[in-house]
Amino acid sequence: MTSGSNPAEAVESSVLADGTYDVVITGTGLTECILSGLLSKRGFKVLHIDRNPYYGGACASLDLQQMWKKFCLSGSIPEELGSAREYNIDLIPKFILATGKLVRILVYTGATRYLDFKLVDGSFVHTGDRPHRVPSTPMDALRSSLFSLLEKNRCRQFFGFVQSYDPEQVTQRGPDPRTMTMRALYDYFGLQETTRTLIGHAIALYTNDAYLEWPALPTIERIKVYAQSVARYGSSPYIYPMYGLGELPQAFARLSAVHGGVYMLRTDVETILTDTETGRVCGIRTPDGREARCRFVVGDPSYFPDLVHRVGRIIRCYCILRAAPAHIREASSCQVIVLHRAVAAERRNDIYVLVLNSAHRVAAPDRYIALVSTVMETADAEQEIEAGLAILGGEANILARFLTVDDVFEPIHDGRECGIFVSRSYDATTHFESTTEDVLDLYRRIVGEELMFDDKPV
Amino acid sequence: MQRPLVALKIVLVGNSAVGKSSLLLRFAEGTFAELPATVGVDFRVISLENVQGYRVKLTCWDTAGQEKFRTLTSSYYRGAHGVIMVYGIDDPESLKHLETAWLEEARRYVNNPNAVYMIVGNKSDLPTAVVPRADGRRLAERVGALFLETSAKSGSGVSECFVELVARILEAQPHVTGDGEQAGVQLEAGPYHETASCLC
Numbered sequence: 001m002t003s004g005s006n007p008a009e010a011v012e013s014s015v016l017a018d019g020t021y022d023v024v025i026t027g028t029g030l031t032e033c034i035l036s037g038l039l040s041k042r043g044f045k046v047l048h049i050d051r052n053p054y055y056g057g058a059c060a061s062l063d064l065q066q067m068w069k070k071f072c073l074s075g076s077i078p079e080e081l082g083s084a085r086e087y088n089i090d091l092i093p094k095f096i097l098a099t100g101k102l103v104r105i106l107v108y109t110g111a112t113r114y115l116d117f118k119l120v121d122g123s124f125v126h127t128g129d130r131p132h133r134v135p136s137t138p139m140d141a142l143r144s145s146l147f148s149l150l151e152k153n154r155c156r157q158f159f160g161f162v163q164s165y166d167p168e169q170v171t172q173r174g175p176d177p178r179t180m181t182m183r184a185l186y187d188y189f190g191l192q193e194t195t196r197t198l199i200g201h202a203i204a205l206y207t208n209d210a211y212l213e214w215p216a217l218p219t220i221e222r223i224k225v226y227a228q229s230v231a232r233y234g235s236s237p238y239i240y241p242m243y244g245l246g247e248l249p250q251a252f253a254r255l256s257a258v259h260g261g262v263y264m265l266r267t268d269v270e271t272i273l274t275d276t277e278t279g280r281v282c283g284i285r286t287p288d289g290r291e292a293r294c295r296f297v298v299g300d301p302s303y304f305p306d307l308v309h310r311v312g313r314i315i316r317c318y319c320i321l322r323a324a325p326a327h328i329r330e331a332s333s334c335q336v337i338v339l340h341r342a343v344a345a346e347r348r349n350d351i352y353v354l355v356l357n358s359a360h361r362v363a364a365p366d367r368y369i370a371l372v373s374t375v376m377e378t379a380d381a382e383q384e385i386e387a388g389l390a391i392l393g394g395e396a397n398i399l400a401r402f403l404t405v406d407d408v409f410e411p412i413h414d415g416r417e418c419g420i421f422v423s424r425s426y427d428a429t430t431h432f433e434s435t436t437e438d439v440l441d442l443y444r445r446i447v448g449e450e451l452m453f454d455d456k457p458v
Numbered sequence: 459m460q461r462p463l464v465a466l467k468i469v470l471v472g473n474s475a476v477g478k479s480s481l482l483l484r485f486a487e488g489t490f491a492e493l494p495a496t497v498g499v500d501f502r503v504i505s506l507e508n509v510q511g512y513r514v515k516l517t518c519w520d521t522a523g524q525e526k527f528r529t530l531t532s533s534y535y536r537g538a539h540g541v542i543m544v545y546g547i548d549d550p551e552s553l554k555h556l557e558t559a560w561l562e563e564a565r566r567y568v569n570n571p572n573a574v575y576m577i578v579g580n581k582s583d584l585p586t587a588v589v590p591r592a593d594g595r596r597l598a599e600r601v602g603a604l605f606l607e608t609s610a611k612s613g614s615g616v617s618e619c620f621v622e623l624v625a626r627i628l629e630a631q632p633h634v635t636g637d638g639e640q641a642g643v644q645l646e647a648g649p650y651h652e653t654a655s656c657l658c
Contacts, residue, residue, distance in 0.1 A: 107646045250531035257522040263529035
């Protein structure tokens with residue numbers, strides 16, 4: 001046990017915690033907590049603080065009392081919702097791809113020992129009529145009711161090509177995804193427009209069509225990750241932690257603490273201290289005048305409003321449902337992607353609906369939660385997510401709902417010159433691949449080298 | 459016939475420097491001989507061969523320093539069958555904090571109505587106790603917890619503390635038998651499971 005001052009004494013001192021660190025990390029969102037764990041594990045002395053009294057920052061999971069508070073609702077929580085404590089509503093709704101990069105980091109760091117995961121039951125795509133299971137293998141393509149007979153065969157050939165494609169062993173025959181665009185690859189297989197949308201949005205999980213003009217290889221890799229993830233456990237490519245996504249940052253915080261990282265909640269930053277000679281960061285000061293010295297500062301955008309710019313907005317709607325929505329009753333947890341084309345001709349971004357219940361310990365028994373989100377395209381958030389809410393079984397099935405529009409920020413510089421490394425806001429994708437890429441990129445910029453995973457297959 | 463196996467989770471809480479890690483070290487060392495020096499202790503798994511006819515696999519979680527600024531995570535407490543709340547008999551504040559801080563936090567996050575709480579006054583080897591034994595006992599009676607004084611240094615009371623707690627847990631919740639493995643998905647094969655003691 002580290003001996004040290006108790007909290008009452010620390011307040012009177014002008015030194016924050018031990019006073020000198022390699023890194024001060026601000027905000028306990030997932031990105032910051034993974035970095036904290038990785039840096040502590042590597043031997044950095046880490047001080048990790050958050051202005052909130054709870055872990056998770058923007059990606060915390062809240063119970064109903066916390067939701068009522070966040071959305072400034074007066075009045076008591078309706079009894080029909082059940083026990084308020086049993087809810088864990090993710091502010092950033094996402095699932096975890098079973099063979100994605102986050103799982104590799106969880107296994108590499110051993111943070112899995114603090115978590116219990118359960119499979120998500122289903123992955124659906126809504127093309128306008130009803131939700132269909134998402135096909136991802138040549139066999140699925142033949143069985144799926146989404147394709148016409150001729151298209152089934154073209155689709156089977158496409159999935160066959162993707163499955164056997166290995167960038168390390170390229171033969172001269174056939175299309176080359178390294179040089180051609182994804183649009184050209186679709187053309188090569190003669191796939192219909194609706195099939196392209198299905199593949200790009202429900203399998204490669206792009207939120208819009210920009211990827212069509214990019215080289216095809218990254219898309220091929222995304223399709224492979226999806227198919228491998230489905231193959232890993234069965235009914236869907238996703239896993240999800242018991243008690244909600246808020247468990248993830250906590251697990252990495254614990255990992256960091258085990259390796260010497262120091263945690264302080266209810267602690268804000270007032271000033272970032274810079275060395276006047278070098279112009280580099282040299283510490284932080286809290287509102288009550290305590291200071292910690294450090295070589296780097298890492299944090300989420302909310303701590304550095306001057307160092308980020310807004311790149312978009314995301315609508316998120318958290319709903320509590322009386323019962324499972326129709327058509328997806330066989331799945332107690334699932335993802336439904338409502339394709340942009342099924343919403344409106346001019347819409348570019350899909351609407352994502354994640355459904356969960358008490359099987360994952362995120363809702364009271366018998367109740368469901370549905371998390372609806374999309375990239376904001378107009379000024380009318382309510383109207384934009386209507387098509388997502390429409391599949392939840394009507395107003396009578398929605399017992400409560402909370403709507404929010406979140407700004408999405410990106411850092412204006414890469415931080416190498418000043419030593420301040422700012423993470424990106426969580427994006428609209430339904431999984432953690434981009435978050436994990438941000439973590440690995442920040443790690444590279446801070447440490448100066450790549451994170452070397454044990455590359456054992458997971 | 460082999461005795462049935464029970465897997466139990468125990469968490470330690472209490473102010474810094476009251477001797478939580480030393481207590482755990484003393485108890486574990488009686489079972490396992492060698493323990494390398496560590497930055498932080500994650501948890502230790504200790505096997506008890508016979509408590510009321512059961513074999514017990516005890517996973518004892520240490521705070522990893524997160525008690526210092528009261529930043530333990532809710533998942534630390536989750537699923538705990540027993541909570542050991544430690545104060546130092548040389549430190550009146552540490553006893554006061556058990557009631558004003560640690561008990562409340564544990565009750566909030568231990569999602570097991572049958573969990574057993576134990577209050578432990580550590581450092582009983584010190585010749586002059588600042589905190590009278592009766593104070594610790596009174597708090598234990600008031601909150602419905604077990605009570606013991608221990609010395610991690612001399613070893614006095616340490617194994618009694620764990621064995622007594624396990625015995626009461628087995629009485630309080632007769633349905634805990636099983637190896638305690640979750641039905642959830644396993645992300646990796648083997649290396650992080652069933653390690654005798656995890657020292658990172």
